[in-house]
Amino acid sequence: MHAPTITPPRVDAEPITDLELAFGTTRLLPPPEAIPEAFWRGNAYTQLAEALFYGFPLAPLLIEFKPGFDADQMRRIVRSHLASFEPKHEHKIAGVGYLISQMATLTPAPVDAAVVQIEAPT
Numbered sequence: 058m059h060a061p062t063i064t065p066p067r068v069d070a071e072p073i074t075d076l077e078l079a080f081g082t083t084r085l086l087p088p089p090e091a092i093p094e095a096f097w098r099g100n101a102y103t104q105l106a107e108a109l110f111y112g113f114p115l116a117p118l119l120i121e122f123k124p125g126f127d128a129d130q131m132r133r134i135v136r137s138h139l140a141s142f143e144p145k146h147e148h149k150i151a152g153v154g155y156l157i158s159q160m161a162t163l164t165p166a167p168v169d170a171a172v173v174q175i176e177a178p179t
Contacts (some may be wrong), residue, residue: 073133081141085134086152096151101163103154110139110150117166126160134160 077084086160096103108115122128138153154157 072130073137077137078133078140081143082137083141083143085139085156086138086144086149087155089148089151092148092151092155096155096158097147100154102158103150105157105163106139106150106153106178108151109135119164119166120177121162121164123160123162131157131160 073082073084095155105115105118107113120128120131122131135153138156139149141149144152
């Protein structure tokens with residue numbers, strides 16, 4: 058059975074509020090049964106989610122945003138969902154990884170790529 062695609066809101070949809078960013082939300086987190094198995098086992102998207110959650114360094118990545126998404130939207134969606142205390146940790150990481158995959162494509166950066174620091178969620 059193929060998991061349905063759950064796409065976070067587009068530019069014209071209701072954005073993540075400042076309150077959700079400050080206190081966390083699960084509004085866009087897919088239910089466990091809608092998250093493909095690859096995100097439960099771990100992949101580049103869940104590795105990014107974990108690195109952001111724990112403030113760990115991550116190998117340089119190229120992030121290509123899908124139509125309708127940008128860096129600020131992705132940052133707000135990811136940070137607000139990682140800040141939530143509601144879901145179990147495994148569900149949170151798998152779900153946030155899946156959300157990232159719906160907003161962007163990640164590929165390893167070339168060796169000579171410039172490194173950009175990303176702050177850990179507070």
